[in-house]
Amino acid sequence: xxxxxxxxxxKVYPDGQLAIAGASFDIGDGELLVLVGPSGCGKTTLLRMxxxxxxxxxxxxRIGGRVVNDxxxxxxxIAMVFQNYALxxxxxxxxxxxxxxxxxxxxRAEIAQRVDEIARLxxxxxxxxxxxxxxxxxxxxxxxxxRAMVRQPAVFLLDEPLSNLDARLRQSMRVEIARLHRxxxxxxxxxxxxxxxxMTLGQRIVVLDRGAIQQIDTPMKxxxxxANLFVAGFLGSPAMNLLRGTLHAGDGLALATAGGTIPxxxxxxxxxxxxxxxxxxxxxxxxxxxxxxAADDPAAALEARLEVLEPVGNEVILHLRHGDLPLVARTPPxxxxxxxxxxxxxxxxxxxxxxxxxxxxxxx
Amino acid sequence: MKTITATPKGRPxxxxxxxxxxxVLKELYKNRTLLLMFLPVAVLLFLFNYxxxxxxxxxxxxxxxxxxxxxxxxxxPLLNNFDYLMSSDSAFRAIRNTxxxxxxxxxxxxxxxxxxxxxxxxxxxKYFKSVAQSLTFLPFxxxxxxxxxxxxxxxxxxxxxxxRLLEWFGLNPVDFYNSPGLWPLILTIAxxxxxxxxxxxxxxxxxxxxDHTYYEAAEIDGATRWQQIRHISLPMLRPTIIILxxxxxxxxxxxxFGMFYAMVGxxxxxxxxxxxxxxxxxxxxxxxxxIGMASAAGFLxxxxxxVLVLASNFAxxxxxxxxxIF
Numbered sequence: 280x281x282x283x284x285x286x287x288x289x290k291v292y293p294d295g296q297l298a299i300a301g302a303s304f305d306i307g308d309g310e311l312l313v314l315v316g317p318s319g320c321g322k323t324t325l326l327r328m329x330x331x332x333x334x335x336x337x338x339x340x341r342i343g344g345r346v347v348n349d350x351x352x353x354x355x356x357i358a359m360v361f362q363n364y365a366l367x368x369x370x371x372x373x374x375x376x377x378x379x380x381x382x383x384x385x386x387r388a389e390i391a392q393r394v395d396e397i398a399r400l401x402x403x404x405x406x407x408x409x410x411x412x413x414x415x416x417x418x419x420x421x422x423x424x425x426r427a428m429v430r431q432p433a434v435f436l437l438d439e440p441l442s443n444l445d446a447r448l449r450q451s452m453r454v455e456i457a458r459l460h461r462x463x464x465x466x467x468x469x470x471x472x473x474x475x476x477x478m479t480l481g482q483r484i485v486v487l488d489r490g491a492i493q494q495i496d497t498p499m500k501x502x503x504x505x506a507n508l509f510v511a512g513f514l515g516s517p518a519m520n521l522l523r524g525t526l527h528a529g530d531g532l533a534l535a536t537a538g539g540t541i542p543x544x545x546x547x548x549x550x551x552x553x554x555x556x557x558x559x560x561x562x563x564x565x566x567x568x569x570x571x572x573a574a575d576d577p578a579a580a581l582e583a584r585l586e587v588l589e590p591v592g593n594e595v596i597l598h599l600r601h602g603d604l605p606l607v608a609r610t611p612p613x614x615x616x617x618x619x620x621x622x623x624x625x626x627x628x629x630x631x632x633x634x635x636x637x638x639x640x641x642x643x
Numbered sequence: 644m645k646t647i648t649a650t651p652k653g654r655p656x657x658x659x660x661x662x663x664x665x666x667v668l669k670e671l672y673k674n675r676t677l678l679l680m681f682l683p684v685a686v687l688l689f690l691f692n693y694x695x696x697x698x699x700x701x702x703x704x705x706x707x708x709x710x711x712x713x714x715x716x717x718x719x720p721l722l723n724n725f726d727y728l729m730s731s732d733s734a735f736r737a738i739r740n741t742x743x744x745x746x747x748x749x750x751x752x753x754x755x756x757x758x759x760x761x762x763x764x765x766x767x768x769k770y771f772k773s774v775a776q777s778l779t780f781l782p783f784x785x786x787x788x789x790x791x792x793x794x795x796x797x798x799x800x801x802x803x804x805x806x807r808l809l810e811w812f813g814l815n816p817v818d819f820y821n822s823p824g825l826w827p828l829i830l831t832i833a834x835x836x837x838x839x840x841x842x843x844x845x846x847x848x849x850x851x852x853x854d855h856t857y858y859e860a861a862e863i864d865g866a867t868r869w870q871q872i873r874h875i876s877l878p879m880l881r882p883t884i885i886i887l888x889x890x891x892x893x894x895x896x897x898x899x900f901g902m903f904y905a906m907v908g909x910x911x912x913x914x915x916x917x918x919x920x921x922x923x924x925x926x927x928x929x930x931x932x933x934i935g936m937a938s939a940a941g942f943l944x945x946x947x948x949x950v951l952v953l954a955s956n957f958a959x960x961x962x963x964x965x966x967x968i969f
Contacts, residue, residue, distance in 0.1 A: 330863060331863075332859050332862070332863075351862075352859075352862050352863045353863065353864070353865040353866070357863065358863065359859075359860070359863050361856050361859070361860060363854070363856060365854070365856040365857055365859065365860035367857060367860075367861075367874070367875065367878075368879075369878040369879065369881070370878075378861075378864055378874070379864035379865055382864055382865040382866050382870060383865055426860075426864075430864075
């Protein structure tokens with residue numbers, strides 16, 4: 280196991296394209312850190328730089344305290360799981376698992392023993408003689424994981440390892456990866472574009488956009504206190520409602536939007552919002568922070584027309600329209616309202632988010 | 644199959660046959676446009692590849708220009724043309740030389756072509772790679788006649804550059820055109836010089852189609868460049884190697900007449916190691932005009948090639964089922 284440390288690491292391609300603008304963060308010994316962001320944000324480039332498959336244009340990259348900028352991948356004591364698994368098609372499962380040990384001159388008996396151990400752990404004992412083409416997606420995924428684990432490296436690098444699996448298998452493999460990480464405690468860097476994977480697996484998450492780090496924190500901190508509009512909109516499904524309007528102060532705060540005025544009372548961010556009165560802000564509301572109320576309930580803050588209702592079993596997603604503004608709410612099942620009807624909604628005033636509309640930075 | 648055998652009428656085979664017939668007609672109708680497009684190809688294939696097979700009867704006939712192919716008398720005994728071919732020492736020597744030289748060309752060609760493709764694939768500078776590939780490909784476009792003249796100028800005893808070089812090093816000159824033992828080597832070098840660049844193209848195409856992630860995975864697993872070639876490139880080239888080798892084995896009885904005639908010509912002193920079926924037949928036709936014997940040689944070439952392709956494919960299937968052609 281080892282720490283990984285990035286100090287202002289940059290990646291500029293020969294054609295001048297800036298892939299990573301300057302990443303600085305540390306990954307603790309045994310930590311599972313997730314790099315998340317949309318396609319093209321630079322997360323895979325960053326992972327490949329840690330792996331040594333991409334050169335570092337500037338900055339310092341350390342693994343286990345040793346600067347590895349110019350160290351070959353094989354000498355970094357890392358193992359990587361690729362998005363397409365990259366299992367050698369001409370080798371059996373056993374040969375794939377033992378390949379790295381064979382290259383290092385490990386005695387045959389020891390290779391066989393470690394391959395057996397990993398195969399048992401990943402329930403691949405019955406498939407050791409099969410070629411990758413004969414395996415199911417989940418089995419290939421497990422072989423790819425096993426190939427990385429068999430060498431007992433200091434750092435695991437996983438590049439969107441679940442993206443080729445169906446939803447059900449992805450969920451079970453997610454649990455499997457979390458279980459394996461708990462068992463071995465190896466420092467792990469996990470790349471994904473799937474926020475659910477990021478939130479459920481990561482001890483900390485690095486959110487990237489257009490080559491720049493937007494925020495680094497624990498999953499719940501990111502969810503509860505996004506640093507900017509990008510993080511607020513990226514994490515959470517359905518995404519956070521973002522309402523642009525002018526902030527007015529009177530008998531408490533109110534936001535004048537294109538759909539009407541929304542009373543906000545006295546939110547905890549009152550002090551931070553002092554300088555924003557009569558100015559434009561963006562209000563962020565998580566879907567679960569909007570809840571239906573009776574029409575005569577004094578806590579009802581806004582009215583909205585129900586357009587679509589999506590029951591997903593344990594909850595219902597409501598797609599609403601407040602004037603011209605679309606809103607999404609998440610409620611427990613059993614709601615007595617049909618599409619086309621007007622609903623009265625209350626807002627969890629303790630859980631509001633305010634952003635600067637000019638640069639998207641969090642106000643409070 | 645289960646649904647067919649479980650038919651209540653109790654005559655499943657007949658129903659299956661009728662179903663298949665109906666299915667074939669349906670398929671023909673469904674693909675009528677494609678089949679219509681293929682029709683000219685099928686006609687040409689029939690005219691130029693299948694129809695001439697009828698001419699094989701010449702191998703069993705005492706051919707006479709007056710009577711034509713089908714009017715000529717049958718040989719008595721029927722295999723007399725083959726008997727003459729097999730009983731002649733020169734013919735046996737030509738068959739032996741053809742097989743051995745072609746086998747040598749196949750093995751050496753495979754090593755050189757795969758080797759060159761691997762080297763070109765390792766080049767990272769694309770301009771240098773293009774230049775290197777063009778330079779190695781260029782000799783393919785030079786006629787064997789020109790190569791024959793080059794070779795003569797290099798190797799002739801009196802004024803050949805090779806002998807001048809040997810003399811410069813203080814060595815005795817070699818009479819290459821009087822040393823048949825050297826010619827398998829000389830012919831192999833000439834064939835490789837001319838065809839390696841061309842032959843490497845297919846291997847290079849196969850190499851460039853290998854997913855780069857395998858190399859990255861191997862690099863992280865700890866493989867050096869050589870180990871990546873050994874454990875990734877070569878195993879993934881295996882199907883291409885097997886197919887091209889099988890095709891080459893199928894032509895093992897067909898020598899490159901252009902090469903042998905241009906390089907050796909009528910230098911009979913070199914025939915013990917350089918006379919091949921094609922040059923032998925050509926000479927026989929020129930000297931005796933025996934078309935029956937020439938046809939017998941051609942027939943024999945085809946039959947042996949067919950058997951060798953079947954045998955090679957069987958061997959390939961034994962080694963790796965997926966690599967066999969059929």
